[in-house]
Structure formats: C-alpha cells, structure tokens
Amino acid sequence: MRDLSPGATIWFTGLPSSGKTTLAHGLAKRLSDAGYEHVEVLDGDVSREHLTKGLGFSREDRAENVRRIGWVASLLARNGVIVLASVISPYRDDRDAVREMHGGRFVEVHVATPVEVCASRDVKGLYAKQRAGELRGLTGVDDPYEPPLHPEVVVNTHEQSIDESVEQVWQALS
C-alpha cells in the first residue's frame, strides 16, 4: 500500500449517477478500516451547500465550482488528509488545474459508466427531467463531458460490483 499519510486527493470524475459518491464513501470506509485517521469525502452536492452556493451550471460557474472544491481539497491534502472528492468536473482544463494545485498529491479516477447505464440508474431523476424538457445542460446528454486522457484509474462500474470497484481503486493506490 502506498503511504498516503502525507495526504493526497483522490478525485472521482464522471457523469451524474456514474457512482462517484458511492465509490468515494466505499473507499473512505476501506481507508478508515486500514487505520487512516484523517479521511474526508468532499461530495459535489455537499460542497454546493457549503462552498459554492449561488453558482449555476454555466461553463464559467462549473469551472469556479471545480476550482474551489479543488482548492479546499489541496489545503486538506497538504496537511496530511486523504480527500475523496466526488465531482462531475466535466472539463479537462479544470481538472488539470486542480491536479496542478496538488503538486503530485493527486489521483484521478475516471468513473467511466456509460451514459445509458447512468440514465437507467438516474439516482436524482436528472435524466428523466432532461427527457421531459424540464432541465437543460445535463452533462453527457446535452452538455459536454471531456473524459480524462491519462487518469490514474478507470473504473467500469457497470461490469463489476461496488465492492470490486472500491477494491480496484484501493489496489491502484498501492
């Protein structure tokens, strides 16, 4: 197991309902069980409440949202915390800027669940709303998602169980 105790950010990116937050919490438990004391999940929705209230979903606001969560993650990571950030973060530039802030303490996990699978899960009902014309700018449907070119991990949650996916990320940290 890689020594994560100097702190690091594990950044889960992917479409809505791809399984980012589920994986982040699964990995948080795995890390706590392994004895890591300082583990924080930064979930996109929690962050929108505490950190980025008032920001919308324009290109500019999405960039600010990702950059801001990234900045907080980097503060925590440089102080020995293992941060599990679950953020759609659709644009490559924004994710790369966050990676840059971290100076090496950064692991990008692409939760690469195909859009059809995400749409059938539809945990928050966003895909249904988009189909009904009640919502526009849904990432992966009528708004862009730029997949990472060189992520440290690619997880195919539609081909394996949650436990297997958590295990895959865990192994990749070794």
Next chain:
Amino acid sequence: MRDLSPGATIWFTGLPSSGKTTLAHGLAKRLSDAGYEHVEVLDGDVSREHLTKGLGFSREDRAENVRRIGWVASLLARNGVIVLASVISPYRDDRDAVREMHGGRFVEVHVATPVEVCASRDVKGLYAKQRAGELRGLTGVDDPYEPPLHPEVVVNTHEQSIDESVEQVWQALS
C-alpha cells in the same frame, strides 16, 4: 502549552487594519517554530480570491463569506490542522455559528484596536476612500461591528508591540 495537535481554529476578528493578519502570521511562525507541522493561515483576502469570489459586502454576503471560511476552517481543524483565520467577521451571530461548527476546537481572538488607530494605519487605504466618499459600508465607520461578548482573548495592539501581541495569544493557548 495546550495540546493543539488534535486541531483547532484560532479566529481573529476585528476592524480593517486592526492587525488580524499580522498577528495570524506571527502566531503561525511561533507555532511552526514550536514544532507544529500543520498550520494554515486563512486570510480574508486570500479567501475572497479562492473561496468567496463574487460575494459582496451586504449583510447577507458577509454572513455567507464568514460561514464559508468557517466551514473550511472546521474541516481542517477536525483533521488535526491549526487554522489561523483572519476575517473581519463583523456580526456576532455569524461568528457564533462558526464557533458552533467547531464543537470546542475554537478560540476567538478580538483584535480590539480602536477605529481611530486603524484609520491612521489604513494599510489598504479603505478609510481614506470612505472619507473621500468613494466607498460605503466600511466596517466600524458606516457599517456595524459587533464586538465579541466573551472572546477567549482580547488584544490591544495599540498598547503593545506585535511581538507582545503574538506572545499574548500564544500564552492564552496554554
């Protein structure tokens, strides 16, 4: 010396140019010298760049600004970091909400420099602008400042040197 290693937030509140940030940096150095590894200064201006861009100085925006910095401070503090937050934070309610988030890991330092002394220092030229009619809503002049009722420390920077003020806060942490 109180054991601060489980993490805590030292919150410096006071008027513009009262000396909050100078004290925060002075104390950060003192803590680093004493061997504390995880020390972060959260300065109001830095935070407005990374955390609260777009927020203004209305009652509501000031509340959101303070609450947001407080939330980040509490995340850090509960992970073993000593946070030195330098924020005007003019309203008692907002500071008390931040104290509440910290569940005990909170030390409020009132940097109680009188407004006349702050206005003569005027590090950022804000008092001059207010007098010239170029700025409205300056805390302590034409916008409220509610002093803490029961701060852990009150520092009178106009009656002692910076080193003495830093020493006073340091001693209060014992």
